Structures are given as C-alpha cells and as structure tokens.
Amino acid sequence: MNHLPLIIKREYITKVKNKAFIIMTFLSPLIMIGLFSLVAYLSQLNNTKEKNITVLDESGQIESIFTDKETVKYTIxxxxxxxxxxxxxxxxxxxGLLYISDFKTTIDTINQDEKRSVDVAFYSxxxxxITIISALESKVKEHLKEINLEKKGVDQLTIKNAEVDITISQENFTGEKTSEADSIVKLVxxxxxxYLLFMFIIIYGNMIMRSVIExxxxxxxxxxxxSVKPIQLMLGKIIGTTLAGITQFGIWIILGSVLMLGASLIFDIDFSQVNTPQQDLVTQAMQNPDGNVNMQLFxxxxxxxPLANLIIAFILFFVSGYLLYSSLYAAIGAAVDNETDTQQFMLPVIMPLILAVYVGGFTVIExxxxxxxxxxxFIPFTSPVVMLMRIPFGVPIWQQILSLLILIGTFMFTIWMASKIYRVGILMYGKKPTYRELLKWIKY
Amino acid sequence: MGNLLEAQSVSKNFGDFIALNDVSIAVEKGSIFGLLGPNGAGKTTLIRIINQITMPDKGHVLLDGEPLQRHHIQNIGYLPEERGLYKTMKVGEQALYLAQLKGLDKAEAKKRLLEWFERLEIGDWWNKKIQELSKGMAQKIQFVVTVLHQPKLLIFDEPFSGFDPINADIIKNEILRLREDGATVIFSTHRMESVEELCDHIALIHKSNKILDGNLNAIKRQYKSNTFEVGITTDNASELQRSLSEKFIVSPAEFKTLNNELKLNVKLSEKESANQLLNYLTTKGEVSHFLEVIPSASDIFIQAVKNN
Known part of the structure; x- marks a missing residue:
C-alpha cells in the first residue's frame, strides 16, 4: 500500500490550516513592508533635513563655489x-564651520615641497x-586645481575639451554584447x-523538525x-511541509508586491531610494559617465x-539542496524529545549552510x-547555494551536471541515513542521544 | 482450530543488549493470549516485531501460516502502550486518516466510525479537537481506531490504562465481543485481574526469555500446591491444630468469615485426597469453610519470575 499521497495531504492540510501559519503568512509581508516603508520614510526624512554650513574663506578665492543647494545652505x-x-x-x-586659510595666488605655493600651504578645516x-566632508573636499580640490591650471595659462575651455570619456564595450567571443549592467544583474x-534557498531551508527545515518532534x-x-513505513512517513512529512512552504512563499511574494506597490502609491515612498549595498552598485552602474540612465541596458x-539553464538549474538545485537539508532536520527531530535538545545537533547542519552563503557572497562577486x-x-552541502549564485555567469554544463550528481548522491545517502536514525529515534524516549549513539542507530 | 500467529525462535539484539532470546509463541485462532512479563522483559519488542516495526535478527513470524509481509499490517490492529493522537486535529478527521492508513476507503471508514461512535455514545465528539478531550476520552477514540478495520489479529498493550472502572468494563466487553466475532487477541498487561478474566492462554517473558507458556488453567493446575483453606468450629481448637500438624503441613490462614472459627491452611501430600481431609475434619467439629487454594495469575507470575 502506498500511503504517501495520504500522508502528504494530511501534512499539507494541517500545516496550512494551522492558525500560527495563517497569521505568519499574512502578517509577515505586512510587517516587512511596514518596516521597509518606515526605513524608506526615515531615510528620506534624514536627507531632507536642511543643513547650514558657514564658510570662512580667508583667501576670498574659493567662496564663490558655495552656492545653496536644496539640502545644504551656505552662509559666507x-x-x-x-x-x-x-x-x-x-x-x-x-x-559646522568650513575654514579655508589664505594662500598666495602664485603657483609655487602649492608645490610638492610645501605640501599643505593651504589649510582647510571643518569645525562642528x-x-x-562622511558624505558631507568628502563632498566639501572634492569641491575645494577641484576649484584649487582649476585656479592652478589657470595660473599656468590653461583656461577652462581647454580643460573641458581635453576631457576624454570612454566606456569599455564588452563582448564575448560568440559576439553577444555584454555590459557592466550584466554583471550586476547576474549578481543580483x-x-x-x-539566499532564497538558504531562507527556505532554515524556515521549513525547522518546521519539519518541529512536526517530527510533535x-x-x-x-x-x-x-x-x-501502518506505514517510517521512510514513507518521513518523506510524506518533508514533501507536505515543502508544499505548504511553497504556498506560503507564493502568498508572500504576491502579497508583498501588492503591498509594496500600494505603500509606494499611498505614502509616496520611492523604494529605489532605500540604499542597500546592491542598489548602490546598481545606481553607480546606471550613472555611467554619459549620465543617461539606461534601463534598456538592464x-x-x-x-x-542563460535563462533556460538558469530556470532548470534553479529548480533542480533548489529541490535537491532542500531535500538534503530537510532530511537532516527530520533526523534531528527524530533523535530528540523536545526542541531545546535540538541545539547541539543544529550547529553542524547550519554551519555549512552559512558557510555557503558567505563563500558565495564574497568569492562569486570577486x-x-x-x-x-x-x-x-561541488561540495554537496554548499553546492546548491554557491552553484545557484554562479550559474547566471555561465557555468559549463558538465560542471553543473557533475555537481548535481554529487548532490543527488549525497542526498540519497542522507535520506537513507536520516531514515535509519528516524526509524530508531522515533521510538526512543527520554535520554538525549550522543553522536556515537546516533551512529549505532544507523548501523541497526 | 489452527494457530493464527506463530513466532518461531525469534531473537533480537540492540547492540550488546539482548532484547529477545529465542522466543517462540503460538496464538490459537479465536483465543485471547496474554503476553506477560515485568517491565523491560522484551514484550514490546516482540509486539513490535509482529507489527513489522522492527525486524527480528533471527527467527520468523507466521501469520495464518504465511511469513509476515507488508500487506499483513491490514490484518493487524495494534494499540501500543505509548499511544497518543494529533492534539490539534479534530477527532473525526483524525480517525478517518488513521483508518485510511490501514487501507479502508474513506466512505466505508466513515460509516463504521459513525456506528462505533454511536455504540460508545461519543457521537458528539466528531468535531472536537483531541486537546479538548480528557485522557480517557482520547483512549476510547484510540480503541475504536485500532479495531475499525476489523483485523483478524488484535494486539492490545495495556489497553485499560487511563480508563476509569466503568469505561474499562465497557472496553473489556468490547474486546470479548470482538473475540465472539472471530478476532484473535494478544493482550499485554500488568493487571493480573484482567488476565484472570480474559485470557485463555498466557506466555511469560522474563529477561528476554520465555519462561512459561500454556493454557491458563493448565498452568494453574501445575502451580497449585494441593493446599486447602479450612474453617472449623470446635471445642478444643489447639488440640485439633496439634493433631492436624502431625498428619499434614499446617499454617494459619486468613480469610473473612462471620464466626470465630479456627482458620488453617492445610497442605496435603500427593497421596492424600481432599475427601480424606474433609472426612477427618467432620469428625472433629463443624466445617464452615473448605476451599482449594488455586494460585492466582499474579502468584504464578511472581513465583515464576522469582524461580528464574
């Protein structure tokens, strides 16, 4: 008798009908968007606060560049x-007070021997x-340079004409054009x-574990x-919980986008202005020297x-990686009696996962x-996360297949091992097992 | 009638620990078989092997003459000692789910459940969650779920724990009724009075070995010591006790009577019959109490475990 569909159905329905689950499903996007809106709103508030900077220019040659901006007003x-x-x-x-000392109008005052013949200081x-300071620095520097060049007989127009602007056009050997934007889109x-896989494993792996303990x-x-074989029960639990997870994730994505749109319309918040490191990269790339923001490029x-590859690989690596970890979670749940005892066994499971995210985050960008x-x-416990990060940059198919085969081999092994631990563990009460005992269970 | 279940030389080790050592039992069709033993003797391991939850290291189990196979679980109903239900699931949904796992289709399961719920007068629990029920109430549901698929073999591990006397009696009668309908029952318990009431046949497992096996009455005959409880009213009690002591082994007895008689346990040798003792006693006084001491299941249990 194959009871798997029945078990999956029960696991799915009890999860989805659970009050805490329903509340989490609908409340989380609200909280997330709420927080996000708050951050966006606050950072706007922070930026819009007007700053008064007083300038004391003893040389009298630089003060002319300090013209009022929307957020910064200058008093001379x-x-x-x-x-x-x-x-x-x-x-x-x-x-604060920006102080610029007097300096001689001749060129030799700013020569290499006397490194600082003009004092610039800021008192507050x-x-x-840091953004204000660097803005002021570059402003003064630019202007001093211009003054010096003019002293040497080079006028503004000549400088402007001498400026060259290049963008390196990128193309691969098959003739497809690429650009800087490519790397960023791939990275994102x-x-x-x-990161999605990482979150999914943590949230729903825990859910599986709790349901085994229950x-x-x-x-x-x-x-x-x-009535049923333990392995059937374990697989049913994993699949049922996963389906519930996909449902929840789906609702989050839909609800999240709707709320995001709603919030940005109602509160007039521009979410693209919330500065995250990735967005900085994006804005940098978009403000290429020409100044034309190029959405087309993105x-x-x-x-x-490689979209087809990306989608297929995403599904395969996501599913295998998730199965690998969730079987471990199920085994942990079977080995202990209550959630507080899980800590000891959680660490070795979480470690490679976090390692994968960090290694992926740093080395793949590099x-x-x-x-x-x-x-x-290729290492099975980190490969799903790292490979998913690499694939947008084009990974040879043989590497993907090899990595996937290693991963599938490993998850078959962990599922086998987990089912052994599960089979023995679910009937063991009382004492928290040691790793040596777990090993013994596998051998039974 | 043949045997419904036979376990032949079953052994099971967990690492260095021997849980069962060469244990064989045979359960006759239509009988109630008591599987007895102190805590940790190996009863649960044997029951789990019969339920194919654990596999034996050696030996095999036959159900209806066939070696145990996966599909046989539909012919077995098992009420484990460590039992429970999903706390947040509704009674009806849960019972349906468990019945379906035993291979019943949903409509049939629902029909039978409603019949059972009506007979046990628990029909209004259908939409309640288990956590809203008392322990005894949940046990009732569990009992129903165990027997719902009308298995040939029923295995009850401590079925009466958690029940008050009234409900324990209801369950006892249900077990007897199921036997009438043709089911065979394996019954594991520490409660010896229920063994006396229900079991035809017992096996005693102690420290992983079977130390006693047979028909309950036959075992009792084997364990009886030819001792009789005697109550007699006589003028000279001490004289009578002295003369009895010369012929038989005598010890004081304790039982309740209305009068102030001389109460004695008299053990006969194998050659002497009860009639000889009775005839002798009637010449000495008024006999108001004469009863053969039959060992209780509990006495046998304790004695067998001690002897081993």
Missing amino acids: LKNVTLENAKTIVEEQESY TETPS FGGAAG EKTSRIIEVIIS ISAFFNM DPHGTVATVFS
Missing part, C-alpha cells in the same frame, strides 16, 4: 577672525557626516536564488508506523543571462569562476 562670513567665526557658528547652532559640535539574480511527544508515532542584461567558488560549488 567675511572679515572675521577664525576664533570669532567659531563662536558665531556655535551660537547659531549651524551644522558633532562629528560631521544569483544572490537572490542562493509526533513523538504526542505519542502518536507508534500508531502511525504500525533589460537586455536580463535576457543575456570571481565567479575562481578556484574557491568552483570548489564550493
């Missing part, structure tokens, strides 16, 4: 000593933000796929396994990826085909 002080200026600024409670009550997709603590397990970059990234995309 004249004929005041530095000490007086400090007191004035402190009393006014303005953001609180430590100023690879990273998202790897069967043990409610003592129903012996009734069930007098769309074509998306279609430049060089997707480097030694470390390649090796880790």
